[in-house]
Amino acid sequence: MDAFEYTTNPSRVIFGAGSITKLPFELKRLNLSKPLLLSTPQQKDQITTSLLPILETASLPPAGLYANTTMHTPTSITADALAYLHSRAADSIVSFGGGSTIGLGKALTIRTGLPHLCVPTTYAGSEMTPILGETAEGRKTTRSDPKILPGVVVYDVEFTFGLPVGMSATSGVNAVAHAVEALYAQSANPITSLLALEGIKALAASLPTIVATPNDLAARSLAQYGAYLCATCLGSVGMSLHHKLCHVLGGTFNLPHAETHTIVLPHALAYNVPKLDKGVLEKLAGALPGSEGDAVRGLEVLLGKLGVQRGLREFGMQEGNVDRAVEVAMEKPYWNPRAVEREGLREVIRRCWAGEPARMDL
Incomplete structure (x- = not known):
C-alpha cells in the first residue's frame, strides 16, 4: 500500500x-x-x-x-x-x-x-x-x-423533483466531473478514489432513468447520493484542467455552469489520457456502462443517453472567443497530469465550442 x-x-x-x-x-x-x-x-x-x-x-x-x-x-x-x-x-x-x-x-x-x-x-x-x-x-x-x-x-x-430533466442531466454530469478529476488529482488517495468510483457508478446508473422517468424516487435518491459522494471528493483533493476550463469559460463568457461542465468533461479527460495510469482508466471505464473498456467512450455513451447539448456555441459563445479562452486559461493554470500546451488546449476548447465528440488524438 x-x-x-x-x-x-x-x-x-x-x-x-x-x-x-x-x-x-x-x-x-x-x-x-x-x-x-x-x-x-x-x-x-x-x-x-x-x-x-x-x-x-x-x-x-x-x-x-x-x-x-x-x-x-x-x-x-x-x-x-x-x-x-x-x-x-x-x-x-x-x-x-x-x-x-x-x-x-x-x-x-x-x-x-x-x-x-x-x-x-x-x-x-x-x-x-x-x-x-x-x-x-x-x-x-x-x-x-x-x-x-x-x-x-x-x-x-x-x-x-422540481429540477427539470435537462438540468438534472447536466447537474448530474457536473457531479461526475468532480469525481473523474479526483481519480487523477495530484492529491488523489485510495479513500477519495473509492468515493469517486461509487459516486460515478450511482450517477451513471440513475441519470438515464431520471431523463426517462423524472419522478422516479429511487433514481432521484441514487443520483443525490452519487452527487454527495462526488462532491466530497472535490472537497478533499485538488482540481485540474477540466475545472480550470470551466471556471474560465463560465466566468469570462457567462456560460451556464452545469452545461459547461457537461460539454468540457470528455474533452478534458481525452486530453489527459496519455499521462494517466492505466489502472485508473480501467476502473473509471468499469463505472461507466457501455464503455467497452474505454473511459472516454463511456462518457460519450452516457452523454448520448442523456441527450444533452454538446457545443458551447449553443449557449452563445462565439468562435472568435476561443483564442481569448486559451489566453485566460494559460495565465494561471492548475496542476494537470499532462502539461497544458497552447495548441492542444486551443483544439480542446475549439472542439468544446463546436460540439464535436471527444477524441484522443492531441
Whole structure:
C-alpha cells in the first residue's frame, strides 16, 4: 500500500426523503434563531410554500429572504446580499438551491463568520467543498479555506423533483466531473478514489432513468447520493484542467455552469489520457456502462443517453472567443497530469465550442 494523505472535511450531513423537517432542530442545536434564507428568484415561491412553514411552526421565523442569487457568484451581488444580511441582524445563513445559491452562502459566511446550512436542490455539489468561486470584471477566481465549508447539509430528495430533466442531466454530469478529476488529482488517495468510483457508478446508473422517468424516487435518491459522494471528493483533493476550463469559460463568457461542465468533461479527460495510469482508466471505464473498456467512450455513451447539448456555441459563445479562452486559461493554470500546451488546449476548447465528440488524438 502506497503512503497517502487524506483530510476529512468536518460537515454534518442529513440525508433522506422528508429530512427538511430536521432543519429547525439543526438550527436550535447550534443555538441559532434568525437565519437569512437565500435562493434564486425562480425558487422564491418554493421557499415560501415549503420551507417557511417548517421554520415558523418551530418558532424560527427567518431574519429575511434574499432571492437575487445568480450564477458564478458576482461580487456585486455578494455586496448587495451582505448589506441586506446586516440590515436584518441575521445570525446564520440557510441556502436553498444549487451551486449558485450555495456559492453566495459561502461568500457571505467567509465575510461574516456566520454558520452556513445548505439545502441542495441540484447535484452540483458545492455544499461539500471548502471552495469558493467568485466573478468580478469578467474574471472568475477561486479560493479554498476550511471556513468556507458549510457546517450542515440537508439532502432531501423531494426538492430535486422540481429540477427539470435537462438540468438534472447536466447537474448530474457536473457531479461526475468532480469525481473523474479526483481519480487523477495530484492529491488523489485510495479513500477519495473509492468515493469517486461509487459516486460515478450511482450517477451513471440513475441519470438515464431520471431523463426517462423524472419522478422516479429511487433514481432521484441514487443520483443525490452519487452527487454527495462526488462532491466530497472535490472537497478533499485538488482540481485540474477540466475545472480550470470551466471556471474560465463560465466566468469570462457567462456560460451556464452545469452545461459547461457537461460539454468540457470528455474533452478534458481525452486530453489527459496519455499521462494517466492505466489502472485508473480501467476502473473509471468499469463505472461507466457501455464503455467497452474505454473511459472516454463511456462518457460519450452516457452523454448520448442523456441527450444533452454538446457545443458551447449553443449557449452563445462565439468562435472568435476561443483564442481569448486559451489566453485566460494559460495565465494561471492548475496542476494537470499532462502539461497544458497552447495548441492542444486551443483544439480542446475549439472542439468544446463546436460540439464535436471527444477524441484522443492531441
